[in-house]
Amino acid sequence: MTVMQHIWIVLGVLFVLLNIAAGLIWVERRLLAMWQDRLGPNRAGPLGIFIVLADTLKLFFKEDWIPPFADKWVFILAPAIVVGSVLMSFVIIPFAPGIVVADLNIGLLFFLAMSSLGVYSIVLGGWASNNKYALLGALRGASQMIAYEVFMGLSVMGVVMLSRSFNLIDIVAAQENVWFVVTQPVGFVIFFIAGIAETHRLPFDIPEAESELIAGFHAEYSGMKFGMFFIGEYMGITLISAMTVTMFFGGWLGPAFLPPVLWFFLKTFFFIGLFILLRASLPRPRYDQLIEYGWKILLPLVLVNLLVTGAIALWLKS
Amino acid sequence: MLSHLRTMWLVFLHLFHKRETIQYPEEKIQLHPRWRGRIVLTKDPDGGERCVGCYLCAAACPVDCIALQATEDEDGRRYPEFFRINFSRCIFCGYCEEACPTYAIQLIPDFEMAEYKRQDLVFEKEDLLIDSQGKYPGYNFYKVAGLDAGVKEKGKGDNEEEPVDIKSLLP
Numbered sequence: 451m452t453v454m455q456h457i458w459i460v461l462g463v464l465f466v467l468l469n470i471a472a473g474l475i476w477v478e479r480r481l482l483a484m485w486q487d488r489l490g491p492n493r494a495g496p497l498g499i500f501i502v503l504a505d506t507l508k509l510f511f512k513e514d515w516i517p518p519f520a521d522k523w524v525f526i527l528a529p530a531i532v533v534g535s536v537l538m539s540f541v542i543i544p545f546a547p548g549i550v551v552a553d554l555n556i557g558l559l560f561f562l563a564m565s566s567l568g569v570y571s572i573v574l575g576g577w578a579s580n581n582k583y584a585l586l587g588a589l590r591g592a593s594q595m596i597a598y599e600v601f602m603g604l605s606v607m608g609v610v611m612l613s614r615s616f617n618l619i620d621i622v623a624a625q626e627n628v629w630f631v632v633t634q635p636v637g638f639v640i641f642f643i644a645g646i647a648e649t650h651r652l653p654f655d656i657p658e659a660e661s662e663l664i665a666g667f668h669a670e671y672s673g674m675k676f677g678m679f680f681i682g683e684y685m686g687i688t689l690i691s692a693m694t695v696t697m698f699f700g701g702w703l704g705p706a707f708l709p710p711v712l713w714f715f716l717k718t719f720f721f722i723g724l725f726i727l728l729r730a731s732l733p734r735p736r737y738d739q740l741i742e743y744g745w746k747i748l749l750p751l752v753l754v755n756l757l758v759t760g761a762i763a764l765w766l767k768s
Numbered sequence: 769m770l771s772h773l774r775t776m777w778l779v780f781l782h783l784f785h786k787r788e789t790i791q792y793p794e795e796k797i798q799l800h801p802r803w804r805g806r807i808v809l810t811k812d813p814d815g816g817e818r819c820v821g822c823y824l825c826a827a828a829c830p831v832d833c834i835a836l837q838a839t840e841d842e843d844g845r846r847y848p849e850f851f852r853i854n855f856s857r858c859i860f861c862g863y864c865e866e867a868c869p870t871y872a873i874q875l876i877p878d879f880e881m882a883e884y885k886r887q888d889l890v891f892e893k894e895d896l897l898i899d900s901q902g903k904y905p906g907y908n909f910y911k912v913a914g915l916d917a918g919v920k921e922k923g924k925g926d927n928e929e930e931p932v933d934i935k936s937l938l939p
Binding site for chain 2: 484485486487488489727728730731732
């Protein structure tokens, strides 16, 4: 692959991702409306698609206020971290054969590392805001991330055992015959739950919890700094959906009548829709329930899953 | 867990339900005849103003948005010299309509009265008066009142007896 080709892939992935993240504003609002028997934004442009433009323009024209009591530089840095870390995670995702930014042999570990970095934006943003609600949100965010980070990593280890590789291209290739969702159903469910907690989306939006903490860690943010958190959240959804597809649903694999990239995007959009459906249907659990659920139920479950997978893999080998 | 999945499925099915949204400017809601909206002053069947300037509406108004000044013409018929309703204060409670003894003030099914300037929400008498009898067609206060105000002579009204001749000794 020449250097020029590589640059084109990087730019293409960046372009598509940022557009998807922005477009999700419209997708989410339309889908939520549909599931609540409403119509949603349908005025600006065909089917209301220009709401994306209007929303972005609105965010740009809002006053970009830094509270005088805030820790200025950390306050500015926090929203950049969330977008940066999510964008970095996309580096290792193979969209189709040949379309991957970095073919790392430790791709999965890199993804876990980058998604853990995302918690810094919440903690730093909440701390720098110097606001009690923001700090409470940051505290919750940190404990939730630590709890769910643990078995997010553990839940994909079954996949790693079966495919014998951390490289995502190898993992997709190992699903040529049967998707890992069939052989690792428990791993998939737990990974998805952990993914929802990781992106702190509803029903696990404990750090934001607008009914309890106003807006939680980003209560003090306005203008495009808030927009960065917003975009970061949507890219997080896309990332978790893309990772779920890559690891459990065969990535770009699919019948040959559609190109591989299209298969990948179709599957990803299915999971994005599932994220939005979760938001539309489930209420937020209490903070202690969430943590308890994580440590007492999901962690033992994922360890048992790992044990059984290992045993079966050894049995099949011998 | 199962109940969560069931919830999600039921919410998903809402995709195929009927929309509740009414696309307002193109599609309008059905307002019923007794809907309390914009306030009007009606006229009697002969085209005269029904309002007799009794101030009951202004007294009943909980937000004091009605102002008027009563006066009389040469026949002794009372009418308001000015009649002003400040719709930026009005809460559309309908008490003025209930208080009105002559069915003059009425609330009609219309809410589309947005203005660019607040001052434009103060309606004067010429804005309020409509050329209609509103909800009570055929009613004319001065036809049933005992008073001669140029509409009918004394004792000539509907359901009205001739005045007693106090000079006569006959029963």
